[in-house]
Every structure is written in structure tokens, then in C-alpha cells.
Amino acid sequence: xxxxxxxxxxxxTISALIGASAFVAHATQAQLSQFKRTDLQQHDLSIPGREAxxxxxxxxxxxxxxxxxxPGEEIIYVLEGTLEYQIExxxxxTLKAGDVLFIPAGAAHSAKNPGNVTGSELAxxxxxxxxxxxxxxx
Numbered sequence: 001x002x003x004x005x006x007x008x009x010x011x012x013t014i015s016a017l018i019g020a021s022a023f024v025a026h027a028t029q030a031q032l033s034q035f036k037r038t039d040l041q042q043h044d045l046s047i048p049g050r051e052a053x054x055x056x057x058x059x060x061x062x063x064x065x066x067x068x069x070x071p072g073e074e075i076i077y078v079l080e081g082t083l084e085y086q087i088e089x090x091x092x093x094t095l096k097a098g099d100v101l102f103i104p105a106g107a108a109h110s111a112k113n114p115g116n117v118t119g120s121e122l123a124x125x126x127x128x129x130x131x132x133x134x135x136x137x138x
Contacts, residue, residue, distance in 0.1 A: 034063035040122075044129065053125040053133060059083065061119075064112035067137035072127030074103040081119030084112050108137045 036058040044051050050072070056079070059065070067086075076085070078095045085101055086092040087109040094114070095101060103109055105127075113119040125133060 034060040051129045055123050057121050059113040059119045061116045067108045067110045068134050069106050069108050071131040072105045075124040076101040077122040079120040081117050082115040083119040084114050086110050
């Protein structure tokens with residue numbers, strides 16, 4: 001294969017990968033638009049290498065957030081609506097306003113709003129500082 005043909009094939013491959021990445025990113029952005037995250041506070045803890053992060057998450061009716069994990073514990077307090085969580089392979093739990101949930105560090109979990117009104121949670125994370133707050137499961 002000539003050098004020119006090799007460069008053309010490489011350029012086309014790179015273009016295809018970039019196009020596919022943009023498509024996936026657009027689809028993910030559309031899904032994520034059903035979720036509104038409001039950062040409330042973030043502070044270092046007295047435990048070296050740990051920080052507390054607190055956010056409000058609003059989830060549109062019918063929206064589902066895919067399986068993901070955090071580099072530390074997540075403590076959830078449902079503010080309004082009804083939200084369903086599934087941790088690892090355990091049966092899903094449905095929570096309503098005033099209910100709480102503890103998610104262990106690194107546990108893959110998903111969340112969805114099975115209701116017809118926006119569901120909201122107060123999420124408090126006790127996590128390793130400097131790591132991404134959220135990692136999507138494969």
C-alpha cells in the first residue's frame with residue numbers, strides 16, 4: 001500500500017471515529033438534558049485526601065440515568081417526587097420525598113424517575129479528592 005493511500009485511510013478512519021464520537025456525545029447530551037445538577041457546596045474534610053460535595057439533582061418525568069459509580073459514598077435524600085434506584089444487582093428501591101438512601105463507595109447504580117412530575121434529590125458525596133465524581137459503567 002502506498003504512503004499516500006495509507007494516509008488517506010488513516011484520515012478517513014480518524015474522521016469516522018470523530019464523527020461517531022460526536023454522535024454518541026450528542027445522544028448522551030440529549031439524555032443528560034433531562035437531568036439538572038445544581039452544585040451546592042464542596043469542602044475538604046479532616047480526612048486527608050477526602051472531600052464532601054453536595055448537589056441537588058432534578059430528574060425529569062420518565063428519565064433514567066444509566067449505571068455509574070462514584071469514588072466514595074453517596075448519601076441521598078429525596079426532596080420531591082418519586083425516584084427509583086438500583087444498586088449493583090439488587091432489586092430496585094422506590095423512594096418518595098423524605099426518604100433516604102446510602103450507596104457504598106464504588107457501587108454501580110442507576111436512577112430513574114418513574115413518576116409524572118420532576119423528582120429531586122439532595123446528593124451528598126464523601127469522595128476521594130481529585131478523582132472524577134462520576135464514572136459511567138461499561
